[in-house]
Every structure is written in C-alpha cells, then in structure tokens.
Amino acid sequence: xxxxxxxxxxxxxxxxxxxxxxxxxxxxxxxxxxxxxxxxxxxxxxxxxxxxxxxxxxxxxxxxxxxxxxxxxxxxxxxxxxxxxxxxxxxxxxxxxxxxxxxxxxxxxxxxxxxxxxxxxxxxxxxxxxxxxxxxxxxxxx
Numbered sequence: 001x002x003x004x005x006x007x008x009x010x011x012x013x014x015x016x017x018x019x020x021x022x023x024x025x026x027x028x029x030x031x032x033x034x035x036x037x038x039x040x041x042x043x044x045x046x047x048x049x050x051x052x053x054x055x056x057x058x059x060x061x062x063x064x065x066x067x068x069x070x071x072x073x074x075x076x077x078x079x080x081x082x083x084x085x086x087x088x089x090x091x092x093x094x095x096x097x098x099x100x101x102x103x104x105x106x107x108x109x110x111x112x113x114x115x116x117x118x119x120x121x122x123x124x125x126x127x128x129x130x131x132x133x134x135x136x137x138x139x140x141x142x
Contacts, residue, residue, distance in 0.1 A: 001094040003054070003107070007045040007114050015039060018118065037062075054089070 015038065046057040052071040057064060069075035069089050077087050089098045095108040105118040 001091070001109060002049055003047045003096060003109065003114070004049045005047060007047065009042045009045075018120075 041060045041062065044059045046055075046059065048055040048057075054069050054071075056067045056069070065078060067075065067077045069077075069087070072088065072090050074086055074088050076084055078084050085100050085102075087098055087100045089096055091097070095106050098105040098107075103118055103120050105116055107114055107116045109115075
C-alpha cells in the first residue's frame with residue numbers, strides 16, 4: 001500500500017482522554033494547555049514513501065516536525081513537547097503499525113481517507129481515532 005500524499009485531520013474521537021493519559025507522566029496535573037492547543041490545531045501530514053523508506057512531515061501553524069524511518073528498523077522520533085522516543089514501524093496487512101514503549105498506532109487507507117487508531121499499550125481503554133482526508137495524493141500505478 002502506498003501511503004504517499006498530503007493528509008489533513010478532519011475528525012478526532014477521544015482526543016482529550018488520550019492526551020491526558022499520554023501526558024500524565026510529564027504534566028501531571030495540567031495538560032489542559034496541550035489539549036486546548038491540539039483541539040484547535042488540525043495538523044497536515046505529508047507522507048513520502050519510497051519502497052521501505054518513509055519521510056513523515058507534520059505541519060501546524062506552530063511548528064513543523066519531520067521524521068524519517070524505514071519499515072522494521074528502530075528510529076528515534078521527537079514528540080510535540082520535545083521528548084525523544086524510539087519507534088518501530090512495520091507494514092501488516094496493508095496497514096502501517098507504529099509501536100513505542102508507551103503506545104501503538106495503526107494507520108490504514110480507506111478510500112480517500114487514512115484512518116489512524118492509537119492506543120496506550122498498558123491501558124486499552126484510552127484510544128484515539130483520527131480520520132484524515134487525502135488532499136493531495138499520487139494515484140497508484142496500475
């Protein structure tokens with residue numbers, strides 16, 4: 001599956017609960033600023049895929065983050081708050097599965113949309129569902 005394209009978040013479910021749990025160890029009592037900012041800012045994601053190698057760019061009015069990774073290899077990435085973490089991304093049944101020590105994220109393309117479901121590894125109750133619309137996609141070669 002080719003994930004290349006430009007994607008914009010248009011729908012989110014359980015964002016607040018997910019962020020509160022993800023940031024609990026850092027912000028302890030007050031991730032409210034992070035939650036408010038994230039609710040107001042809908043990121044644009046640009047994914048460039050060349051075989052097993054990916055460049056993933058997240059653009060917001062506040063900052064742009066660029067991550068590069070290869071399928072099946074550990075990569076270091078940087079969270080929005082500057083914390084670094086290790087991540088392994090693999091392809092499984094046409095889906096991109098990213099795993100860190102704390103959470104797992106699964107992305108799949110459904111028609112013109114890319115759907116992402118993220119869950120905390122130790123507590124499945126808190127999940128995040130994102131729906132992203134392809135705003136610029138390269139048509140797959142038949």
